[in-house]
Amino acid sequence: MAALILTNALAHLVSSGLIPVSVPLVVAVSAIAPLVLWRVKSLSAPVSAPDPAPVAAEPETAERPAESHTAIPASASADPLLPQVRAFIEQNAGKTPSLRELQAHFRIGQARAQRIRVQLAGGAA
Numbered sequence: 001m002a003a004l005i006l007t008n009a010l011a012h013l014v015s016s017g018l019i020p021v022s023v024p025l026v027v028a029v030s031a032i033a034p035l036v037l038w039r040v041k042s043l044s045a046p047v048s049a050p051d052p053a054p055v056a057a058e059p060e061t062a063e064r065p066a067e068s069h070t071a072i073p074a075s076a077s078a079d080p081l082l083p084q085v086r087a088f089i090e091q092n093a094g095k096t097p098s099l100r101e102l103q104a105h106f107r108i109g110q111a112r113a114q115r116i117r118v119q120l121a122g123g124a125a
Contacts, residue, residue, distance in 0.1 A: 007029055
């Protein structure tokens with residue numbers, strides 16, 4: 001940041017005629033952009049995270065109850081924002097909003113907007 005401030009100040013001083021243009025000044029100012037690019041690249045380098053611990057699989061036992069394939073009731077997983085989204089749809093002549101419209105209007109993330117769209121399509125209450 002200091003280099004950028006210095007470069008800006010030098011540009012103003014040169015343009016106002018307070019300091020003469022010289023070879024060292026041109027070289028110094030020309031070096032700023034590559035230095036900034038190098039710094040940005042080094043800051044954006046991915047940081048390696050430690051590997052997560054492996055999750056042990058649950059052993060199969062005879063006592064384990066049979067898995068049920070009944071669906072979870074829609075109301076159990078319905079998003080609390082769903083009634084407001086339905087009201088929004090009614091206000092817009094029944095037009096289902098796009099993901100971006102949901103995100104912008106309700107200030108939610110993409111994943112939540114996608115879940116709401118799925119619930120709307122499935123008729124979740």
